[in-house]
Every structure is written in structure tokens, then in C-alpha cells.
Amino acid sequence: MGVIHIKDHHGGLHKIEAIEGWRVMEIIRGHGFAIKGLCGGACACATCHVYVEPLWSEKIHPARDDEEAMLDEVPTVADNSRLSCQIIYTPELDGLTVELADAA
Ligand code: FES
Numbered sequence: 001m002g003v004i005h006i007k008d009h010h011g012g013l014h015k016i017e018a019i020e021g022w023r024v025m026e027i028i029r030g031h032g033f034a035i036k037g038l039c040g041g042a043c044a045c046a047t048c049h050v051y052v053e054p055l056w057s058e059k060i061h062p063a064r065d066d067e068e069a070m071l072d073e074v075p076t077v078a079d080n081s082r083l084s085c086q087i088i089y090t091p092e093l094d095g096l097t098v099e100l101a102d103a104a
Contacts, residue, residue, distance in 0.1 A: 002094030006033060009100055018089045024050070024098065025085035035100055041085035046070050048084040049077075049101035056096050060087055076101055 006014045006028060016031045018024075025037045025048040036047035043066050052060065057080050063071070067086045071077050084098065 002089075002091055004028070004089070004093070005095065005097040006031075007097070007099035008033065009102065018093070018096075020089055020091060022089050023085045024087040024089055024093075024096070025083075027089060028084060028098075028100070033100065035084070037085055039085075043067055043070055043083060043086060046074050046083060049074055050082055050084045050098040051078060051101060052080045052082050053097035053099075054080055056093070056098075057082075059092065060096075074101075 002018045003015050004018045004024065004027060006016060008014065018027050023041050025035060025041060028035045029037055038047045039045035063082060063086065067083050070083060071081050
């Protein structure tokens with residue numbers, strides 16, 4: 001068990017428990033945050049868009065082509081954008097910090 005830090009749409013910072021093997025999108029949603037995750041993690045909607053704190057970007061596996069292609073469709077994409085359904089939580093990500101994007 002570890003934690004993820006979430007910056008919400010209003011700038012609030014929250015520490016939530018993470019579960020190994022779960023998608024970060026599922027963990028965030030499971031704690032009641034307003035993240036849609038409409039496609040359920042199929043990399044087909046981008047409603048799980050988050051901004052990863054730059055310190056953590058290099059610790060997460062790079063985005064695959066299908067994730068990059070989906071992010072390219074997002075108007076608010078940034079260098080540190082990721083689809084949180086494509087990040088599987090592992091103990092190495094204990095302390096991960098992400099900010100919920102507006103469309104998430
Ligand atoms: S939940 Fe649809 S792309 Fe992540």
C-alpha cells in the first residue's frame with residue numbers, strides 16, 4: 001500500500017491510498033474524485049487526463065502510441081499530460097503526484 005497525491009480542480013491537495021496493480025484512474029475515481037474515465041481504461045476517451053508532476057514523469061513508463069494519439073486530441077494537453085488509466089500503480093510510484101485536468 002502506498003499513496004498518491006491528487007491536486008483537484010480547485011487547487012486542493014489530497015493524499016489517497018493507492019492499491020498495487022490498479023490503474024491510477026481507478027484509484028482516483030474510487031476515492032470519489034470527479035474523474036470520468038468513461039471508457040473504463042481502454043485508452044479511448046481521454047476523460048482520465050491528468051498532469052503528472054514533472055519529478056514523476058521520468059519514473060513512469062513512457063506513453064504508448066495509442067495513448068499519445070489520444071492525448072493529441074485533447075486541447076489542454078501539456079508536456080506532462082498522461083492518461084491516468086494507462087498508469088498502473090506499483091510500489092515504485094508511492095508518492096506520485098498528479099493534477100486532475102479540466103476535462104477529466
Ligand atoms: S479512461 Fe478512457 S482513456 Fe482513460
